[in-house]
Amino acid sequence: MPNLVLVKDDYFWLADMVTSQVIVLITLVLGLGIVGLILVKERYRPLLTFIIVLANALISSIPSFQALAGDSQSGVLSIGHFAGELSIRIDSLSAWFILIVNFTSITGVIYGSGYLKSYSHLKVNSELHWIFYSVFHASMIWVCMFEHGVGFLISWEIMSLSSLMLVIFDFQNKTTLKAGINYMVQMHLSVALLTLGFIWLNYKTGSFNFEALDHLPFDTSSVWVFIILLTGFAIKAGFIPFHTWLPHTHPAAPSHISGVMSGVIVKLGIYGIFRIIIHLQHDWLLFGQILLIFSLVTSIYGIANAAVKYDFKQMLAYCTIENIGIIGIGLGIGLIGVGNKNNMMAILGFSGALLHTLNHSLFKSLLFFCAGSVYQQTHTRNIEHLGGLIKKMPITAVMFLIGSMAIAGIPPFNGFVSEFIIYNGLFKGLLGTQGISQSILIILTITGLAIAGGLSLITFTKSFGIIFLGNSRKVLEHEPEETSFIMLLPQFLIVAAMFSVALAPAFFFDYAIKVVTGAFSLQISNLSGSVIPVIDNLTNIGMVALIFMGILISVYGVRWFFVRYRSRAFSETWGCGYGSPIKKAQYSGQSFTRSFGLLFSFLAKEKKCAEKIPKQSIYPVPYTFSTSYIDTVERYLVIPITKRLTFMLNYFQFIQNGQIQSYVVYGIFFIILIFLGTAFNLIH
Amino acid sequence: MISLLLILVMSLFFSGIIIRTKSILSGRKGPGILQPMLDILRLWKKGSVVSTTTSFIFQIAPTAYLASVIMAVLMIPHGDKPGFISFDGDFIMFAYVLAFGKFLMIISALDTGSSFEGMGASREALFSMLVEPAFFILLGSFALFTGQNSFRDIFSSLHYGSQISYLLGGLASFVLVMIAMIENSRMPLDDPKTHLELTMVHEVMILDNSGFDLGLINYTTNLKFAMYGALISNFFIGLLPLEFSIPMFLAIQIGFAITVGIIESFMARFRMGHNPQFVFILTSVSLLIFFGVLLVLGKFV
Numbered sequence: 011m012p013n014l015v016l017v018k019d020d021y022f023w024l025a026d027m028v029t030s031q032v033i034v035l036i037t038l039v040l041g042l043g044i045v046g047l048i049l050v051k052e053r054y055r056p057l058l059t060f061i062i063v064l065a066n067a068l069i070s071s072i073p074s075f076q077a078l079a080g081d082s083q084s085g086v087l088s089i090g091h092f093a094g095e096l097s098i099r100i101d102s103l104s105a106w107f108i109l110i111v112n113f114t115s116i117t118g119v120i121y122g123s124g125y126l127k128s129y130s131h132l133k134v135n136s137e138l139h140w141i142f143y144s145v146f147h148a149s150m151i152w153v154c155m156f157e158h159g160v161g162f163l164i165s166w167e168i169m170s171l172s173s174l175m176l177v178i179f180d181f182q183n184k185t186t187l188k189a190g191i192n193y194m195v196q197m198h199l200s201v202a203l204l205t206l207g208f209i210w211l212n213y214k215t216g217s218f219n220f221e222a223l224d225h226l227p228f229d230t231s232s233v234w235v236f237i238i239l240l241t242g243f244a245i246k247a248g249f250i251p252f253h254t255w256l257p258h259t260h261p262a263a264p265s266h267i268s269g270v271m272s273g274v275i276v277k278l279g280i281y282g283i284f285r286i287i288i289h290l291q292h293d294w295l296l297f298g299q300i301l302l303i304f305s306l307v308t309s310i311y312g313i314a315n316a317a318v319k320y321d322f323k324q325m326l327a328y329c330t331i332e333n334i335g336i337i338g339i340g341l342g343i344g345l346i347g348v349g350n351k352n353n354m355m356a357i358l359g360f361s362g363a364l365l366h367t368l369n370h371s372l373f374k375s376l377l378f379f380c381a382g383s384v385y386q387q388t389h390t391r392n393i394e395h396l397g398g399l400i401k402k403m404p405i406t407a408v409m410f411l412i413g414s415m416a417i418a419g420i421p422p423f424n425g426f427v428s429e430f431i432i433y434n435g436l437f438k439g440l441l442g443t444q445g446i447s448q449s450i451l452i453i454l455t456i457t458g459l460a461i462a463g464g465l466s467l468i469t470f471t472k473s474f475g476i477i478f479l480g481n482s483r484k485v486l487e488h489e490p491e492e493t494s495f496i497m498l499l500p501q502f503l504i505v506a507a508m509f510s511v512a513l514a515p516a517f518f519f520d521y522a523i524k525v526v527t528g529a530f531s532l533q534i535s536n537l538s539g540s541v542i543p544v545i546d547n548l549t550n551i552g553m554v555a556l557i558f559m560g561i562l563i564s565v566y567g568v569r570w571f572f573v574r575y576r577s578r579a580f581s582e583t584w585g586c587g588y589g590s591p592i593k594k595a596q597y598s599g600q601s602f603t604r605s606f607g608l609l610f611s612f613l614a615k616e617k618k619c620a621e622k623i624p625k626q627s628i629y630p631v632p633y634t635f636s637t638s639y640i641d642t643v644e645r646y647l648v649i650p651i652t653k654r655l656t657f658m659l660n661y662f663q664f665i666q667n668g669q670i671q672s673y674v675v676y677g678i679f680f681i682i683l684i685f686l687g688t689a690f691n692l693i694h
Numbered sequence: 695m696i697s698l699l700l701i702l703v704m705s706l707f708f709s710g711i712i713i714r715t716k717s718i719l720s721g722r723k724g725p726g727i728l729q730p731m732l733d734i735l736r737l738w739k740k741g742s743v744v745s746t747t748t749s750f751i752f753q754i755a756p757t758a759y760l761a762s763v764i765m766a767v768l769m770i771p772h773g774d775k776p777g778f779i780s781f782d783g784d785f786i787m788f789a790y791v792l793a794f795g796k797f798l799m800i801i802s803a804l805d806t807g808s809s810f811e812g813m814g815a816s817r818e819a820l821f822s823m824l825v826e827p828a829f830f831i832l833l834g835s836f837a838l839f840t841g842q843n844s845f846r847d848i849f850s851s852l853h854y855g856s857q858i859s860y861l862l863g864g865l866a867s868f869v870l871v872m873i874a875m876i877e878n879s880r881m882p883l884d885d886p887k888t889h890l891e892l893t894m895v896h897e898v899m900i901l902d903n904s905g906f907d908l909g910l911i912n913y914t915t916n917l918k919f920a921m922y923g924a925l926i927s928n929f930f931i932g933l934l935p936l937e938f939s940i941p942m943f944l945a946i947q948i949g950f951a952i953t954v955g956i957i958e959s960f961m962a963r964f965r966m967g968h969n970p971q972f973v974f975i976l977t978s979v980s981l982l983i984f985f986g987v988l989l990v991l992g993k994f995v
Contacts, residue, residue: 397807400749411751411801420794421787433786440838446993453834453984457977460789460830464823467793467800471819475804475812481747543782550781557768557779558791562761569757573906577741583806584745584901586891597804597812606820609970 029085056123059140067112074105096158114273117500122266124497146172159208159218170197177263189262203242223289247279260327265382269375298345309335313465314613358435361522366428380410387490395484414470422555424511697772704920715955742905747807755802756907762795773931774850803899814898824973831980863929874922881958923947
């Protein structure tokens with residue numbers, strides 16, 4: 011690392027460890043980049059952002075690879091008297107997430123540079139957008155690096171705010187702004203909980219570091235520290251019932267942002283949860299079971315709602331919730347495995363969760379990029395207006411198909427690998443558990459995962475089939491065409507990464523195991539030998555995926571051999587006797603999931619809006635009827651609570667009266683309060 | 695290897711036996727046992743008509759459907775002789791590989807832009823989602839029962855236990871017969887001989903397929919039946935030597951085919967709206983098996 015050494019000579023206030031140099035270097039690149047972004051011309055900004063993101067990605071990836079290879083690094087960042095010394099580290103767990111963040115952010119910036127061209131007529135400020143994109147990327151790396159709670163919280167807040175600015179790119183649009191405010195409020199709820207958790211931790215142990223969680227005394231209140239921190243992270247990750255920001259924010263944000271947010275920002279919630287449960291010293295079973303139940307509900311609820319949505323970006327957002335649930339299931343069985351002293355179960359659960367995090371970041375960003383391309387070309391997010399796009403945008407269609415099959419966990423794609431590991435962990439757990447309650451919980455989880463798998467089959471056959479197949483259902487303003495190469499390139503990169511996971515799962519699994527054993531070095535021991543059959547098994551999966559592809563190709567070859575000289579006539583689709591099929595009469599997305607929607611109406615309720623037909627009317631008049639599905643948790647749990655809250659908080663509105671004079675008075679009031687506090691020794 | 699050969703042989707006769715049973719039960723003479731296979735051969739020689747609405751999805755879906763079932767067949771053991779592919783947790787792969795073919799068949803139905811075919815596709819997707827838990831609970835129960843984690847190990851260690859394993863095997867074969875009926879869209883759920891598009895599941899999905907592709911789809915259905923028959927027979931073969939296990943395999947397959955014929959002769963198709971309830975019954979029967987296993991293992995404490 012020649013560049014790092016160079017910096018070390020230049021800056022005397024650097025600590026001697028390399029990790030702190032990484033942070034400083036990232037900040038430096040970011041600062042220079044921001045100045046550059048302000049100075050350069052509009053059309054060079056995407057390129058410059060790409061360079062900044064790439065540079066920061068390189069800087070942070072080098073120590074990450076070292077950490078994954080077994081050389082974890084930690085250090086101290088000293089920022090003078092202001093904040094003292096903040097401890098930082100890149101261990102294998104941070105490294106895993108940093109690499110995911112880097113890959114997705116790079117693909118995001120490439121895609122975004124093409125995607126934002128269609129917004130150029132809006133005269134919005136692209137320089138702010140690109141500045142915040144680079145800040146966003148850097149802050150995510152910081153989040154993974156800070157060990158010290160204060161540094162962590164500051165980067166967490168920077169991450170939330172910069173992503174907020176990215177989400178409200180199209181701020182003239184009212185729904186976008188509303189979604190942005192919703193996002194901001196929920197993210198601050200998360201930050202507030204995290205801050206509370208860290209303060210409590212500091213009060214109990216005298217340290218802000220994550221590691222201090224190890225030294226919490228064994229009592230009820232320390233369990234609450236864990237619960238508060240986990241809840242804070244669960245809001246970010248989007249577990250039920252904290253999921254409500256996802257389906258509003260993702261459709262509002264530009265597609266490259268939704269891709270990156272769904273791909274990584276949600277995963278940092280998972281990172282947080284992982285980071286916390288590492289330090290759990292007791293009650294693994296309790297936490298594992300709670301996490302498992304929540305995740306199970308999350309995954310089924312998420313995918314059931316995804317299945318019925320018409321807005322394809324909202325569908326993808328709900329699908330993210332499902333996948334968070336699957337990751338959570340992995341973490342849950344991992345914890346139960348630790349609690350049961352069942353090493354295999356623990357390893358399979360945690361590493362399955364890690365691999366699914368990686369996989370999901372790949373195919374979800376791919377799907378969001380495809381969705382963005384479709385939106386850019388058609389200007390609609392309603393799948394009922396689309397159809398037949400496979401002929402206009404064949405490459406995007408194939409990419410979406412690959413993403414769909416991967417996310418439904420179908421072999422030979424990568425989604426199957428991580429789901430297989432989690433299933434395997436569940437079955438290992440089933441064989442190893444004692445007691446009936448755990449057996450039932452695990453068999454229910456297996457059932458739930460199977461149902462979620464089946465539901466994602468419904469969701470993605472519907473989405474792909476209605477968006478890309480059949481005939482166009484509505485006349486579009488512009489004839490859609492294939493998107494530019496710059497927007498397809500990141501999709502190719504992602505697909506390549508996906509296939510590398512699918513065909514060489516053992517390689518990635520090996521690293522995931524390293525992360526897990528590094529993180530749980532105390533709890534999981536005596537591993538030597540016991541993981542080798544599992545790694546072999548995963549090598550098998552890769553082989554089997556290859557064999558499956560071989561069979562596919564050879565069956566198709568046989569078919570081609572027989573069919574090549576056969577006559578082939580072209581004609582209309584069979585219309586059951588009717589000669590001229592109507593395009594509007596094609597099967598629609600709503601009708602595709604209607605019987606499913608009736609069956610699962612307790613999760614996603616259908617709401618019908620119909621005008622009343624006046625009784626006296628003689629002549630027929632235009633008449634509208636619309637259906638939509640409402641998210642039951644949001645409608646019956648979250649909205650009533652927030653309504654109550656806003657009603658109560660209305661009484662405090664007089665505080666925010668818009669007069670600067672009174673704000674000055676508030677300031678003076680607090681200064682006096684603090685003065686009195688110190689004077690009477692209430693505040694130290 | 696042996697199981698692959700046996701399943702391939704059985705797939706040639708399977709629907710012939712069903713049709714023969716049905717014709718005998720309804721007092722007709724009926725076609726020969728090989729007739730369905732001859733029909734498929736005839737289809738394989740024909741040209742095809744392709745809808746102008748369709749894309750390449752429509753062209754590759756039947757192939758992918760067959761390939762996925764072949765892949766699944768390769769994983770099925772014959773008693774203690776492993777299938778072509780056998781590894782820890784292969785039954786998970788089995789279920790998901792079948793989903794691959796299903797996924798493509800469903801979207802190929804949507805590819806035609808028809809107002810009917812989507813209906814079948816939607817039903818197929820729904821029913822196969824509902825049937826999934828039953829299969830996983832079933833295999834989970836047997837994994838727990840035998841302490842093993844792959845098809846071959848489960849089947850080969852099934853008979854070390856008590857007499858109750860036969861009872862569980864019986865219940866399991868009931869569930870598997872029903873799963874096979876649902877996956878192949880047969881009688882209680884779907885009537886392949888019906889002539890109204892609105893009431894069909896599988897048949898309406900393939901309205902537009904013709905020629906070679908239709909032949910592929912029909913053959914895949916037969917192969918799928920034989921595959922489930924092989925799974926059922928595995929519950930009873932256990933460690934028997936080949937000279938006993940092969941006749942037993944054939945007997946169970948033929949018995950399975952005759953059962954399907956009998957069910958189709960004496961049962962009416964359910965109302966479409968009641969089908970989900972029926973499919974859920976399978977999940978509850980699988981749960982019954984699971985609790986039976988817990989009982990046998992003495993985990994009810």
